[in-house]
Amino acid sequence: MKNNMDLPFAEPYKIKMVEPLRKSTKNERLKWIKNARYNLFNLKSEQVFIDLLTDSGTGAMSDKQWSALMLGDESYAGASSYEKLKNAVKEITGFEYFLPTHQGRAAENVLFSALIKEGDIIPGNTHFDTTKGHIEFRKALAVDCTIDEAFDTTVYHPFKGNIDLDKLGKVLKENQKGKIPFIIVTLTCNSAGGQPVSLNNLKNINELAKKYEVPVIYDSARLAENAFFIKSREEKYKEKSIREIIREMFLNADGMTMSCKKDAIVNMGGFIGLRNRELYRKATTYNIMFEGFITYGGLSGRDMEALAQGLYEGTEYDYLESRINQVHYLGKLLKDQGIPVQEPFGGHAIFVDAKRFLPHIPKEEFPAQTLATELYIDGGVRCVEISTLLTDRDPVTRKNRYPELDLVRLAIPRRVYTNNHIDYVAASLARVYKRRNTYRKGLKIVWEAPIMRHFTIELEPVQ
Numbered sequence: 001m002k003n004n005m006d007l008p009f010a011e012p013y014k015i016k017m018v019e020p021l022r023k024s025t026k027n028e029r030l031k032w033i034k035n036a037r038y039n040l041f042n043l044k045s046e047q048v049f050i051d052l053l054t055d056s057g058t059g060a061m062s063d064k065q066w067s068a069l070m071l072g073d074e075s076y077a078g079a080s081s082y083e084k085l086k087n088a089v090k091e092i093t094g095f096e097y098f099l100p101t102h103q104g105r106a107a108e109n110v111l112f113s114a115l116i117k118e119g120d121i122i123p124g125n126t127h128f129d130t131t132k133g134h135i136e137f138r139k140a141l142a143v144d145c146t147i148d149e150a151f152d153t154t155v156y157h158p159f160k161g162n163i164d165l166d167k168l169g170k171v172l173k174e175n176q177k178g179k180i181p182f183i184i185v186t187l188t189c190n191s192a193g194g195q196p197v198s199l200n201n202l203k204n205i206n207e208l209a210k211k212y213e214v215p216v217i218y219d220s221a222r223l224a225e226n227a228f229f230i231k232s233r234e235e236k237y238k239e240k241s242i243r244e245i246i247r248e249m250f251l252n253a254d255g256m257t258m259s260c261k262k263d264a265i266v267n268m269g270g271f272i273g274l275r276n277r278e279l280y281r282k283a284t285t286y287n288i289m290f291e292g293f294i295t296y297g298g299l300s301g302r303d304m305e306a307l308a309q310g311l312y313e314g315t316e317y318d319y320l321e322s323r324i325n326q327v328h329y330l331g332k333l334l335k336d337q338g339i340p341v342q343e344p345f346g347g348h349a350i351f352v353d354a355k356r357f358l359p360h361i362p363k364e365e366f367p368a369q370t371l372a373t374e375l376y377i378d379g380g381v382r383c384v385e386i387s388t389l390l391t392d393r394d395p396v397t398r399k400n401r402y403p404e405l406d407l408v409r410l411a412i413p414r415r416v417y418t419n420n421h422i423d424y425v426a427a428s429l430a431r432v433y434k435r436r437n438t439y440r441k442g443l444k445i446v447w448e449a450p451i452m453r454h455f456t457i458e459l460e461p462v463q
Contacts (some may be wrong), residue, residue: 010323012318013415016063021432022119023049029377037458038373038443040382042225049380050421052410055348056221057103057261057268059414062313065266065306072302073289077293081301081308085271088308092243092315093250095273097280099287102298103270104221104259105130106291111217111257111272113286114279115181116140123139123171124184126150126191127162129390131184131219133452136395143171150192151404153342153353158233159198160344161189163205172212183209186219186224187249191386193407194222194327197236197269198228199249206252215276223249224263225347228320242315257281262348263415264310269303273296323347327412329419333426342407349411351386352429358436363388365442365462368406372441375408379428383410389454 021321024032024047025318036042040053042053051058073432082100089098101107112134116122116258119267120140127135135142145167149157172180185205188196209216227245230237237245251258252275260269272287273278291298299307315318324347331345340356354368358441375381384409394401410425447458 005130009322011322011415012215013062019048022046024380026377026432029064029380033373033376036459037446039457039459040372040376040384041383041455043120043376044289045123047380048321048376048382050382050417050425052349052383052412052425054384055262055411055413056259057266058416059261059265059267060416061265061306061310062415065309067314067316068309069302072300072305074301074364074432077295079295079301079304081304082295084306085308088311089271089273092246092311093223093256093273095250095256095275097274097277099274099280099283099291099294099296100299100304101270101287101291102268102273103261104219104257105134105270106298106460107259107270107272108134108219109287110290111255112138113290114282117458119179120173121175121180122169122182122184123163123180125161125186125189125197127184128190128219129268129392129452129454131186137451139395145171146189150189150195153193153230153340153351153356153405156344158196159229160192160195161186161197162201163197165204165208167202168205169208172208172214177213180212180214182215183216184217184219185253187222188222188229188347190222190348191390191403192204193342193351194225194348194407195342195344196226196233196347199230199245200234202249202252216221216252218250218253219258220256221259221262222266222347223258224315224320225324228317228324229347231317235307242317242320246315248277260307260310263451264307265314266303266307266310269299269307271297287397323414325423326402326417326419330410330412330422330426333422334429337426337430337433338410339429342405349409351405352406352408352410354385354387354406357433358442360363360437360440361391361439361442363402363406364400365444366459369409369444369459370439372445374432375429379431381410381425381428383408385409385454389457392451392453 073081123143125146149159237294256273340353342351358367368385391401441462443459
């Protein structure tokens, strides 16, 4: 992409420190993936050359963030670092009430403990793994109301993370008041391919929710990337700043959870933001039980200092432009090779369509996981399946749930890899694609946990 002066695009930062990477041989990787039981989560970091497993907690902090660590106030209660983070959250999101947590799933655990009871129904846009896990663990039901366009990787829609208002209205209309504790909107929608939600859709969701007196909660891990897409793709907001768009986004929500390991560019941290004082008070009990006192919530003072700084850096346009450009650079490289991916490209990752990549491998043999392991064997690149293993079993029938999208996610850590690394990833995946017809069999499950199985599952090749 060129800027206004027709010069090549350059990242708005320079490298100050490097971490060596070890290259391995194919024979080593064949042995390691077998010992890992064909689960890439089980690999050791030194066995991975380029790690695209997740963008969560894997980013590179800035010099200002590292400096902020030294300012940490480690007081158990009322630390100045807590006040600094609270002020940053209020300035960026507008939420008055705030609870720190050690990461996003901890925020879900606290807030959902205060809101969800057995038999409840929680509609939203393709709930991610921990969100659905926390819902189903409480014997409630997650209902996907994402627009149909999201489930066809060949269709272009600028906001594939949008909620279908007819689907949502049907759920709200057909269930009695009190059965739906809240609507959850994931920004951006990870399981649909890192796809954004438009501000117009957020306003319409809020309007419909108010009609039925149901709160709206945002899963806000990638709030800044979502705002970038609103600025880029929603004409009305092209002149607005990222932070202005974020504030307007959150005017349409009653609360939020955030894994700050994404758009706040820290290795650990999260929080809950709320408007309602009584809900905040209810949530504080669970925060104290699960996370720690309400002014540290499982975080050290130095973590809160780096997080506050990261919230400001992660909502700067120049940083976001560089971040999104690198993701889209990978998407274009793959598309040019004919590799099927979710389009338009999302914010934090490129999602390869395993159904179209390996159409001859049946869904019962997990083509996305098969593809992910083959990419690792070829080039030492670690990625993750966003498909049947992640979707888990139906909590009632215990049968595998086969989602409409069968995806392999190449999640790019923030400010970590150069475009030479991205070229390497694309070249390795292109080699796998050229040999795709030689992969005749997939994988089968040997052992699995009863919930959120994909983290620890054990597999082996189908004979």
